[in-house]
Amino acid sequence: MERSGSPQRSDATDALVDVPTEDVSAGLTTGNVAVEAPPGDEPQAHRRIVFGIVSIALLMASIDQTIVATALNAIRGDLHAELNWSGWTITIYALGQIIVMPLAGRLGDQFGRKRIFLGAAVLFTIASLACSLADSIYLLVIFRAFQAIGGGAFMPTATGIVAEQFGRDRDRAVGMFTSIFPIGGILGPIVGGVIVTYWSWREIFLVNVPAGILLIALAARFIPHSAPKAASRVDALGAGLLALTMLCGMFGISALGGSGAGPGDPLFIGSEVLALTFGFLFVRHASRAANPFIPIMLLRGRGFGVMNAINLMYGAAVLGFGALVPLYAESRYGIQPLEAGTLLTARAVGMICVASLAVFALRRTGIRAPMIGGFLMIAGGMTIMSLAPHGMTPYAWLAAAAGVTGVGMGLSIPASNNASLQLAPDQISAIAGLRGMFRQSGGIIAVSVTTTLLAHSANAGSSQAHTFVVFAAGLLLIVPFTFLVPDHRGSW
Incomplete structure (x- = not known):
């Protein structure tokens, strides 16, 4: 274990992990101990290929988070939509990701990360095609919600895949991998501006289709299966309460942006009261359930x-x-x-x-x-x-x-x-x-x-x-x- 003042770090030392021992039920750290890395903690042979594949998925999902911002006026004019509904093409994507991220993480741990990752890639690709063909703002918002489900599942499952592939070097790999997400969010408005300027808003979604097909083929070929964790059932009640908490809370806050809306708006107050109620029920349920959705x-x-x-x-x-x-x-x-x-x-x-x-x-x-x-x-x-x-x-x-x-x-x-x-x-x-x-x-x-x-x-x-x-x-x-x-x- 590396200590401050150590002149150097040997290979043998690098195989040790500085881990806090925890009493999980109490949530208290009792001390640090040197734990030898398990035999299966060696980096895998194809880890760089896998890293590149899941990075493509994360970049696609993060770009689509902000790429629509530059196309709002084009969408509004083409689909004859009100401004508030056009704005929901952005809001619904963010809301969908917020709800799906913890759900996908838990499902990936329990049923195998490759299976959830591939399902997310298929859903994201099909939903992108549907968005490009939408002929009304209401359909576009619905298809964006499905696209968000696929995109939101990429981050937690891909993070687990990277951690498995890089073994004892997972800390560096995870740090590098998760830094991709904000890069995609930054590139989104620029890419969207170029596409809208020289093509149309529909190509913003259509470009995901060939990239998604390539991603699915590469993931099926190179990403190894991970062993599902045994035994526990998905906490559907906990997932539902969390989803309702986030939906009501974010909907109320989004309503503040409407014309003439303010802190005293009944829609805002009602939504936030519901969010607090569902949030309280979620925390109480998580404290009492044997296998809660989120411990x-x-x-x-x-x-x-x-x-x-x-x-x-x-x-x-x-x-x-x-x-x-x-x-x-x-x-x-x-x-x-x-x-x-x-x-x-x-x-x-x-x-x-x-x-x-x-x-x-x-x-x-x-x-x-x-x-x-x-x-x-x-x-x-x-x-x-x-x-x-x-x-x-x-x-x-x-x-x-x-x-x-x-x-x-x-x-x-x-x-x-x-x-x-x-x-x-x-x-x-x-x-x-x-x-x-x-x-x-x-x-x-x-x-x-x-x-x-x-x-x-x-x-x-x-x-x-x-x-x-x-x-x-x-x-x-x-x-x-x-x-x-x-x-x-x-x-x-």
């Missing part, structure tokens, strides 16, 4: 509860911020839409340059230091973006600020993705699903609340600058919470 330890156990809160705030700042950068550039500085979308490329470049180095440094830095450093850099970039340009054009100023936030994301994402996984390595997929659920929830909350404020603002550009400062303050507030997450160095 209560993963919601509030030591390390897990605080990481869920961090992921919610992180999603609000990073995902909400990213979705609103092009709007900010257009409304405050009059930058053209396609050029505004390329600002997110600067953030992607900053993230890509740092993420790989951060992954391979995790065993020396642990997870806490890069999380804190990344949060501070993201907050700094957001604050810079909210200020007026000094000695630079508005575009160059915004691009530089976006690059700073990208560096912060590249530093913090691998560490935050690995945080708490070592506490329950037998439930990797479930933890990954919960992480995605809380981050997506934070992003939807941030976008819904911000767009509501902008709708009632006399100067949208200046008001949005103030929201960036609020996002930055939120990231600073979660820094102290990182000290409540058990730090970890080494493989798990």
Whole structure:
């Protein structure tokens, strides 16, 4: 086991895992022990091929999360739709992923990750084709919901597949793999803008079909079967309560963005009351059920509860911020839409340059230091973006600020993705699903609340600058919470 001050690390030492021993029922860590890696913990021969295959799936799902944003006006005009229904093509995809992520993680653990992954790929491909052929906004929203089910199942099942393939190097592989998701979200508006400019909105969905067919063929050929876990039945009641909690909560928050809506809107109040009721019933059920859909330890156990809160705030700042950068550039500085979308490329470049180095440094830095450093850099970039340009054009100023936030994301994402996984390595997929659920929830909350404020603002550009400062303050507030997450160095 690597200790601070050790001059070097031998191969024999690398085979040891620094793992906290836990009393699962109490959720308390009792100490750290050196545990020899099991004989089957060797990296697999075809791990890089498998990594590439599942990375394609994750990139497709993450791009489709934001690619529709640039096509809303085209969809609205072609299908003669109201603006609120056009917006639901984005909202329903995010809601579907939030609900499906924890479900797919649990199903993948119980019934085999390859089986769930292939089913998700087939559903995503068929739903993409159906979206491209939809002749009404209502059908498009329904097909987008099915597409979200397939896309939402990719992250948790693929994370488990990567962890199995890379053995004792799973910490680095998971950190690298899960860093792909935000890259796809950044590329989405740019790719969508190009497709809508030179083709039509239907090609946004149609391009997924050949890519999906190739993905299915490669996955069937190269991804090995994983042994299903024995015995327990899926907690349908728990899954249903969680789905109702998320649907009611997100629907109420999305309703705030409607014309004339506000905190006193009966639709918002009724939806949130239902969400709180279903949430209370879900937590009570999870505490009492023999085999709950999500073990209560993963919601509030030591390390897990605080990481869920961090992921919610992180999603609000990073995902909400990213979705609103092009709007900010257009409304405050009059930058053209396609050029505004390329600002997110600067953030992607900053993230890509740092993420790989951060992954391979995790065993020396642990997870806490890069999380804190990344949060501070993201907050700094957001604050810079909210200020007026000094000695630079508005575009160059915004691009530089976006690059700073990208560096912060590249530093913090691998560490935050690995945080708490070592506490329950037998439930990797479930933890990954919960992480995605809380981050997506934070992003939807941030976008819904911000767009509501902008709708009632006399100067949208200046008001949005103030929201960036609020996002930055939120990231600073979660820094102290990182000290409540058990730090970890080494493989798990």
